Structures are given as structure tokens and as C-alpha cells.
Amino acid sequence: MNRVSTKCLCFLAATTWAYSQGLDGSTRANWLHYGGSQAAWRFSALDQVNTANVTGLVPAWLFQTGDYSDGLESTPLAQDGVLYVITPRNQVFALDGATGRLIWQHKPPASRPGRAGGQAYALSRGLALAEGKLFFGSNDNFLVALDQKTGREVWRVGIDDAKQCGCNVTAAPLIVGDKVVLGGTGADAAHRGYLTAFNAATGRLAWRWYVIPGPGEKGHETWKGDSWKFGGGAPWMTGSYDPELKLVYWGTGNASGDFYDGDRNPETDKGKDINLYTASVVALDADTGKLRWYRQEVHDDQWDFDSSYEVVLFDREVRGRMRKLMAHMNKSGLTFVLDRVTGEVVRAFTVPEEQNWITGVTEDGRLIGRRDPEVGKPVDICPSVGGAKSWNSMAYSPRTGFLYAPLLEICNAITANPQEPSEGRFHANGSMSLHLPPNRSTYGHVDAWDPLTGKRAWSVPFKYPLLASILSTAGDLVFTGDPEGNFFALDARNGNKLWSYQTGAGHRGSAISYSVNGRQYIATPTGWQQSLTGGFAASMFPDQTFRVGSTLVVFALPGGAQ
């Protein structure tokens, strides 16, 4: 084994990276945002652990949260040697990043009894950090600010009445200048989704942007009758921010009800924008929350193909000109590379291997050959409501220029069934049953995609669906985990598997990298999620038990810290 010194962190100069001009979305000693940086690269510039020595990676410490309610889905944050992690039931821990020693623990008061919608999604996925405070959206639908030093609550502010709206927050908030911005759940409920910005210092409301325009607003005409009032679209994951352009980027959820459009679609031409601004990616003014541009990715969604996933911001040369770009992969696996100044489509492509909801997509993003659900009759649709990709994030490397995505191949038979909406109640307008696509033996893969050509550079198949986020590093490594409990490293350049470690429980969270006193650590949450997509995936493999748990497992090269 090629033993390197672990006393120092030997950064490669950023300028030597192939695609490192312009926006720098990488992290170093700290991991301050859900997506690493506000550009959501999930790329660490640390390269102490690299392709040459990754086989020497061993556990440095682990931490059991004790909250085994539904896995550990969050992305830890790291600042100045302290790690912060939140559990599904909103317990927050501050840990010594080098040893795992507990510094403080925040245990929230019991949730007020609420409606099923708010209570069903007790799945906190992360924190935000700014101005000496940690922020999270709670299961009972408050934005809570904790003192970063003590874990004590500083303030909390109600986002909505979970009992009424059937909504809450599972995603990590995003820091946008002096504000905390967060979306919420409720895209599958009779609920009108929104993003809300609060002042990070005072907790006071800064702005709220409704996904669905109200009467008199542009886009309102894309809704039939009163369907806009409870039309879903909730942006339930975390967006990105470009401080130079002062634009906030966010993906929005599906229209509600999910599988039937008869009561919400006023159009006959399904190639047009329908039910704005659901299933879209939007750019909002950071100061005011006003819409600057949008791109609806799935017109008249009837498959539950949210576009609420992460938005990766990067700068690249396109036909001789440097462009400010963003990449956005939605639940269907449809991927848009857009100019993030104007929203213009630079490239569109689609990533699933099993796909029949459309026959394809044009380079400028128009869907070809739709296969829509029908009332009262099951229609086989691939991918499933679990997605070609779940909410777990892809990563970007400025060294290779690739996007790395965890993907799955599951199909479902959807039966549309019109229902009257009832505020805050589940409103799917139908049902589905999942099945594995025939004639294949692998149902997950890690892919590397070139965002500018839309070509897959490499793909590594796995038997089971992959539902953990990707971490990429300047050591040319790509880390993620599988449902069986293996946490592994691939060569970012070619996908070769270089290292693997059995952590003991399934992976449904998001790994990070950070450093303390010159030693690089790789931290991964472990513990399978039994509800929602984790539960769907597990139900496809009744002979397997994807193990639950809630443990942070942290790796490093031996001897580095001493």
C-alpha cells in the first residue's frame, strides 16, 4: 500500500482541477451546508484519503443516537472540529469530530398531537448553521433555532398548523444571506405548497413564496377551477443559493392529486406548462422571494414525479463561453442542465434504464411519447413513485466534471381514482402497486454522467436499489452505501470499486468529509428507513432484511491524528 503522510492535508491547487474555474462549491475542513456548500456539490477538496490509500481506511469512532424510529437520513454538519447531526425525531447531537465524544444533546419536547400528515413524516434530513445557531424544521412544523454552543433552544416560529395542512418539514433548511429558507412536505396532500424565509437572527418572517400562483398572478391560468387551492407542489427538499446572483434555486413537488389530472388540468396540449409551478425548478430573488424564472420539467405530472430534488450549481465552458449553469435531476430521472442566470436549457437527458412513462426527451427538454395513467385501470409505469432517483443527493466533482448519482430500477402499476380533496389529507387520486422490472438481476446503480454531453461515463450495478447520497472528494473517490450495510468507495474516474466496509445497517443517509487537526474524516449515517421509499424498496425483496439502526460511523486513515 502506498502510505502517505497524514500529518498534513495536501490540497491540490484548485487551478489544477479540470473544471474548477468560476464558482467554487467544494468543502474543506468544515461541511457547513446540507449539500456541503450552497452550490450542493457534495464535493470535499480534502485529498488525504485518495485512490492510492483508500484501502487503509478504518473506523475512527462511531456514535449511536439511540433514536431508532426510522433510520438515520440526515447529512451531518461540521464546523471547527465539531460535528452536528439530527435524527428523524429531531434529536440533535454535537459531537467531537475527532473522538465522537458527546458535547451536548438537544431533545425536543413531545410533539403536539397532530394530523396524520404531519406526524407520518418524522424523517428529519438535516440542519443548517449560521450566526452561532443551528436551524431545523421540526416534525410538528416549527423552524427551531438552537444555540450552537449549548444546544439550548433560542427561538422557534410556527411555519403552518400541521394538524390542518397535513404538512411539516423533513428537509434541511438553507442559509441564504441573513435568512433561513425552508420548504415543506405536503405535495401528496390537499395543500398549497410554499417556500418560507425567516430572518436568521430574529426568527421573523422575511417572505413566503407560494408554488401555486393565486388569482391574478401569472401562472394561475394553468389551474382548473379551485384546484389551485389544494394543488400540492410542496418543495420538500433543500435548494441552493448563488450569492453573486442573489438567486435561490429550488425544485418543486408534484401537483396534487398525484395520479389524476381531470380536476386540475385546463389544457388539452400536454406539451405546454400545466399546473405551474409544480414539478419545476425555480429561481427566486433572495431578498424578496419573487420569482425570477422557472422551468417546468414535467408538464401535467400524473406519475408523482417530483422535481423537488437538489440543484447543483457549477460554471463550465460551453462552446467556447464560460456559463453559469445548474444541473437538476428530478424523480423521473429526467435531468436538466440550465443556464442559471436565465433558465435557458443547455442540455436535457434521462438516466433510468427502465423507462416507459416517456419514450424520450429532446435535447431542449420536450417530453416524447407520454404514457399517462388511466382511471380505474392499472397502467404499468417505469420508474415508480420511488423514482429513478430518490431524494438522496448526487455529487459533482470539478476534477472529473461528472455528476455522480445513486439510482434505482423499480416500476409500478398506477390506477387513477378521482377523489375530492379535503384540506391537509392525503390526496393521491389513485393508487399504485410496485414491482421489479422483469429480465434483470440488478435494481440499483451508481452512475457518472457528463452534464454537458448527457452521456453516461460509467455505471456500476448493484443488486439492490441505492438510496444513500453520494460524497465525492478531491482524492478522486466517490463514496456511498447500500441497503445491506456496505459503505464503499469507487474511483471517480472509472467506477472501479476500491474499498468497502460492512457498517452493520442499511444506508439511507448522506456521508460527508471534514478534517480536524490535519486528519481527514469520512462520516456516514447508517440505519435503514422502513417507511416510504425505504419501505417500498425493502418490500420488493422479502427474502432480505435491510437492517435498521441509527449510527454515525466515521472513518479515517490510521495514525493521522497522533
Added chain:
Amino acid sequence: MRLAWFAFASVALASGSLTSAQNLQDVVKQGEQVFNRSCATGYCHGLKGVAAAAPRLAARGFDEAYIENAVSRGLPGTSMAAFSGSLSRSDLRAVITYVANLNGIVYSPAVPSENSNGAGVVLSAEASRGRVLFSDPLRSFGRCSTCHEVNGIGTPVATPIATVPADVQALRGLATPSVRTAILNHEAMPALVLSNGSREIVFYDLTTPPPVRHTAQPDTVMWRDGSNWKHSSVAGSYNDAELNLILAYLRSVVQP
């Protein structure tokens, strides 16, 4: 579970409310509608409980006690949520009956019958409209339920409404002597104290809706009596006619 079943059966017998066949049919039908809306949907049990992403419920040999417990309280460690706080009692009773029916059980559990607001009062048309306005989601933070909880809906920032204002003018001009002025981080703000202990003080900053609940060390906050905050400043999303409807609702449900 057996114990719960016995307890439940005792209540049913004591109340002497075995459901008639005709009524039962209606209840099952209502239950099916509730089930289709709440339980059969995409992520859950499928139409007629034949299984979708969540397990099959039909013909599982469940007894009523189990069904009642699972529907009302949820199943910890699974996605099965508690519906007792979200379904009306009538819908709860109906859906339990329906799932029982799917499992070959013909008698339904007797849950006390429901009225339109859950507090023993049938609302007038005016009051019903007032109830909707009270927590109207289209008004975002400009609705009453941002600060008042009535019949389980809303956030209880203010203490429970004990006296209903006589008219719209009185509602807008409501005296709020408990709102004081807090000075925190060199900024004065209208504040409502929730608790005042020797180690921490908890209060709401009312500067702009929604109120922000602060938890601070007592020596970090200075206080002045009185404030320039006015109830009318947060009732601005409603016109007089709408406030009259809300008052009609409050008169129906607020117990003096």
C-alpha cells in the same frame, strides 16, 4: 390487546348502542369513502385494502380491538399513523367499521356520534363559514389561527379565548394588557410572556406574524410595561362581514 378489547367492549355494551343493519350499511359506505380518501391512497393500503405500498388489510383476521387501536393510535415503528386526532369521530368510527367489515366482522364499535364541530354543538351556516375563515389557509399568517387555537385547530400563542368580543369593533379594538415591551439585543419589541422563571424567560415576539417564541436568560431581556401593539394590526386580512362570521363561530364554540 385483549385488555383493550375488553375495555372497549364494556364501553360499547354500557352505551347500549348496537348499530341497526340499515345504519351499519351507511356506516360501512361512509367508512369506504374515508378509507379510499385516507388509507387506499398511493403510498398506503390500496382500494379495498388489497395492499399497495403498505400491507394488505383485507381478510387478515384482525379483530376490532386491533383495528381500533391501530387506526386510532397508529403502530409505533411503522408508517401507520394515529388517526384519532385527524379523522372526525364519525369518520373514525366508520373507517374502523369498514376495515372490520373487510375482515368479516359485522358489528361496529360504538364511538359516540359526532356533531359538526366536535364540541357538542351543531354550527349554523354563518358559524360554519366563520370556522373556515378562522383558519383560512389562503390568508397565510393573516388568519386568526396563527395565534389562537380553537377546537384543536391553530397555534395557542394567546391564552384560550374565554370571552367573545361583542362585535367587530370590540374585536378589532381588543385591549391586550398582557402585551408588554421587551428589549432584546438592543431592540424593543411587543412581547407576550409565556413563562418567567429564574433560569429562563419564554416570550413571544409579536412584531410581525407569525409570533416568534424566544427562550432567553432573564438578565438578557429588559422590560417596559405596555406596548404599541394592537389587535387590529393582525386582523387586517378580514373585512367586517368576515369578522362577524368568525364571531358567530366563536359564540357557538367558546364556553363562557
